[in-house]
Amino acid sequence: MNTRVLTQNGSPLHEVVRAEISRRIADGIYKPGDAIMSTAQLGEEFGVSSITVKRALRDLQSAGVLTSIPGKGTFVKDRRRFIREVDVCMSSQDDARRHGFDTKIELVSITKERITDPALGVFNVPSKVLLCVRKVIYADGVPIMYDSSYVPTHIADEIVDEFGELYIVDALRRHNVDIEDVSIIIDASPASADAQRIFSVPNGYPTLRRLYDIKSKDPAMFVIGIVESPFDRLACSVKLNSLQLSKMTKARK
Amino acid sequence: MNTRVLTQNGSPLHEVVRAEISRRIADGIYKPGDAIMSTAQLGEEFGVSSITVKRALRDLQSAGVLTSIPGKGTFVKDRRRFIREVDVCMSSQDDARRHGFDTKIELVSITKERITDPALGVFNVPSKVLLCVRKVIYADGVPIMYDSSYVPTHIADEIVDEFGELYIVDALRRHNVDIEDVSIIIDASPASADAQRIFSVPNGYPTLRRLYDIKSKDPAMFVIGIVESPFDRLACSVKLNSLQLSKMTKARK
DNA sequence: GAGTGGTCTAGACCACCCT
DNA sequence: GGGTGGTCTAGACCACTCC
Numbered sequence: 001m002n003t004r005v006l007t008q009n010g011s012p013l014h015e016v017v018r019a020e021i022s023r024r025i026a027d028g029i030y031k032p033g034d035a036i037m038s039t040a041q042l043g044e045e046f047g048v049s050s051i052t053v054k055r056a057l058r059d060l061q062s063a064g065v066l067t068s069i070p071g072k073g074t075f076v077k078d079r080r081r082f083i084r085e086v087d088v089c090m091s092s093q094d095d096a097r098r099h100g101f102d103t104k105i106e107l108v109s110i111t112k113e114r115i116t117d118p119a120l121g122v123f124n125v126p127s128k129v130l131l132c133v134r135k136v137i138y139a140d141g142v143p144i145m146y147d148s149s150y151v152p153t154h155i156a157d158e159i160v161d162e163f164g165e166l167y168i169v170d171a172l173r174r175h176n177v178d179i180e181d182v183s184i185i186i187d188a189s190p191a192s193a194d195a196q197r198i199f200s201v202p203n204g205y206p207t208l209r210r211l212y213d214i215k216s217k218d219p220a221m222f223v224i225g226i227v228e229s230p231f232d233r234l235a236c237s238v239k240l241n242s243l244q245l246s247k248m249t250k251a252r253k
Numbered sequence: 254m255n256t257r258v259l260t261q262n263g264s265p266l267h268e269v270v271r272a273e274i275s276r277r278i279a280d281g282i283y284k285p286g287d288a289i290m291s292t293a294q295l296g297e298e299f300g301v302s303s304i305t306v307k308r309a310l311r312d313l314q315s316a317g318v319l320t321s322i323p324g325k326g327t328f329v330k331d332r333r334r335f336i337r338e339v340d341v342c343m344s345s346q347d348d349a350r351r352h353g354f355d356t357k358i359e360l361v362s363i364t365k366e367r368i369t370d371p372a373l374g375v376f377n378v379p380s381k382v383l384l385c386v387r388k389v390i391y392a393d394g395v396p397i398m399y400d401s402s403y404v405p406t407h408i409a410d411e412i413v414d415e416f417g418e419l420y421i422v423d424a425l426r427r428h429n430v431d432i433e434d435v436s437i438i439i440d441a442s443p444a445s446a447d448a449q450r451i452f453s454v455p456n457g458y459p460t461l462r463r464l465y466d467i468k469s470k471d472p473a474m475f476v477i478g479i480v481e482s483p484f485d486r487l488a489c490s491v492k493l494n495s496l497q498l499s500k501m502t503k504a505r506k
Numbered sequence: 507g508a509g510t511g512g513t514c515t516a517g518a519c520c521a522c523c524c525t
Numbered sequence: 526g527g528g529t530g531g532t533c534t535a536g537a538c539c540a541c542t543c544c
Contacts, residue, residue: 012513015456038529049515054530062315062457063443070530071522187488188441188461190316203268204315206459206484208441231459235375235440238491265532291510302534307511323511324541 013048017056020046025065025076035073036066061202064232077232101139107164108134115150115224122185123213123224129153130224133163136198144233146198149225168214168223178217185211186236195228206231266301270309273299278318278329288326289319314455317485330485354392360417361387368403368477375438376466376477382406383477386416389451397486399451402478421467421476431470438464439489448481459484 011019021036030036039057043050057074060066068074111132115125130150137145149168151160162171172179191205199205207228214223264272274295277283289295292310296303310327313319321327364385368378383403390398402421404413415424425432444458452458460481467476 014513040529050530051516052514054532055513057530059456068530069523071524071528073523073529182492184491185488186439186461186491188459188484190459190484203312204457204459206441206443206457208439208461231441231443235438238437238439239435267532293510303511304535305533307513308532310511321511322542324509324543326510326542 014052014055014059017042017046017048017053018059021056021060022065030076032076032078035075038073058202062204064201064205064230067200102141104138104141105165105167106136106138108136110134110160110164112153117148117226119187119189119209119211120150120224120226122211123183125150125224131155131160133160134194135164139233142233143198145227145229146195147225147227149223151223152220155221168212168225172214172216172223177221179214180217181215183213187211188231189228191230192228195230199230199233201230208234208236210236267305267308267312270295270299270301270306271312274309274313275318283329285329285331288328291326311455315457317454317458317483320453355394357391357394358418358420359389359391361389363387363413363417365406370401370479372440372442372462372464373477373479375464376436378403378477384408384413386413387447388417392486395486396451398480398482399448400478400480402476404476405473408474421465421478425467425469425476430474432467433470434468436466440464441484442481444483445481448483452483452486454483461487461489463489 021030021042024030024036036042037045039050039053042053046053057066057068061068065077066074067077109132111134112129113132114127114129131153132148132150134146134148136143137147147168149163151163156175159171159175162174166174169179187209189207189209191199191201191203191207195201195207196203196205201207208231209229210227212223212225212227216222274283274289277289283289290298292303292306295306299306310319310321314321318330319327320330362385364387365382366385367380367382384406385401385403387399387401389396390400400421402416404416409428412424412428415427419427422432440462442460442462444452444454444456444460448454448460449456449458452460454460461484462482463480465476465478465480469475
């Protein structure tokens with residue numbers, strides 16, 4: 001039949017379909033929140049098999065443009081809730097409020113385990129069993145961060161409890177822990193298995209991660225952890241003023 | 254035939270296959286640089302169609318674990334060359350050297366165009382036509398950054414030339430441009446079309462981006478731009494010492 | 507020519523949602 | 526029951542590589 005339509009410009013068919021659907025979204029033909037046509041309809045319109053359409057739609061899901069709900073349809077993701085101005089240092093509740101977000105923290109689990117995530121290997125991680133506090137942070141009801149933090153097992157129970165309810169720096173500050181040094185590494189990564197489930201994103205979905213290593217004056221007290229966020233829900237901002245810049249310039253001479 | 258093997262634990266077949274291949278890589282059965290078995294062989298071994306195997310392999314490519322070369326085979330990506338300690342502020346040549354990397358800059362193009370990338374909309378971008386300098390930065394022969402920077406069209410030609418050869422802050426410093434303020438936004442994103450081509454990564458591949466807005470004391474001189482890097486080749490690091498931290502704590506009271 | 511991965515299709519089945 | 530997206534397969538073709 002229509003088998004020989006083929007690849008207008010050398011691109012595979014699924015890319016052509018993907019590009020056309022992207023165009024329609026960019027042009028506002030398909031609007032955020034709306035359902036687009038079914039795979040069968042699109043296949044007929046483009047003269048390709050519905051499987052090829054599905055392939056194109058799946059790629060657009062990986063790109064954060066579409067969401068498919070089995071049995072209902074495929075929808076254009078609404079406004080990319082691009083939360084800016086989140087400070088690069090550990091976020092605090094104040095920080096969030098200052099930017100007008102109603103945040104909520106949900107404790108996922110408190111377990112005893114070793115650090116196994118190879119990503120944290122960039123820090124000098126102890127091989128001992130540590131206390132692992134996992135939690136999800138919501139902004140306006142939407143999950144935006146998945147945090148796993150590791151602390152020594154011997155720390156006071158009251159601090160542990162607060163770790164589940166508070167931002168880390170807030171909890172430490174409350175107990176007058178003297179933070180001496182903070183290393184943060186920011187990177188991107190495909191969503192972890194946990195993140196896929198928590199954020200309802202597909203395999204391979206890009207996420208922004210912050211790996212942190214907080215050292216206090218007491219060598220027995222430290223916090224190591226990792227925060228993961230879907231790329232379309234969070235970004236980090238850094239501001240450098242002229243004072244800092246001149247310092248940097250000098251330091252480099 | 255083997256049609257009814259099916260989904261050991263409720264997971265789709267392609268996920269089962271993907272997990273098993275991941276396990277073999279983690280266990281060192283498939284080693285970095287090595288070719289894994291062909292899709293046909295894997296399909297036979299697992300009792301699934303080769304198409305399902307291909308699906309699993311494609312997902313592992315999106316995750317940066319495998320690379321397939323048509324006609325040759327599918328290979329385990331060698332050591333994740335995770336370049337750490339790259340400062341969050343604009344990288345300079347010194348910076349790179351200090352970390353032991355032999356970097357090279359390749360000019361891609363110098364064009365006159367407006368800023369159309371919606372990502373840069375977070376800054377207050379002028380709608381005028383600007384000079385756009387695009388370049389690729391290599392470390393040890395591997396492309397690690399794709400930089401697009403926009404500057405006013407009226408700036409001196411000699412600076413423009415150097416933009417193609419130098420890191421941005423290096424070029425500005427050389428011409429004694431007084432940098433007043435730098436805003437940087439770090440986010441993750443699926444690879445752009447350019448990035449896919451330059452870094453040889455598939456559609457949807459997670460990248461780390463740095464969007465920058467450099468303001469000088471002269472309002473007519475500014476640089477706005479965006480740097481994109483594959484997630485497995487670059488990360489940013491931030492270090493905060495106790496002085497900065499105490500300042501922050503005070504500021505928040 | 508044999509082997510590889512990439513693409514495309516037709517056809518089937520499933521789980522889910524809505525009416 | 527009819528629609529939706531998700532999965533899986535068999536079979537076909539292509540471009541590529543290596544021998």
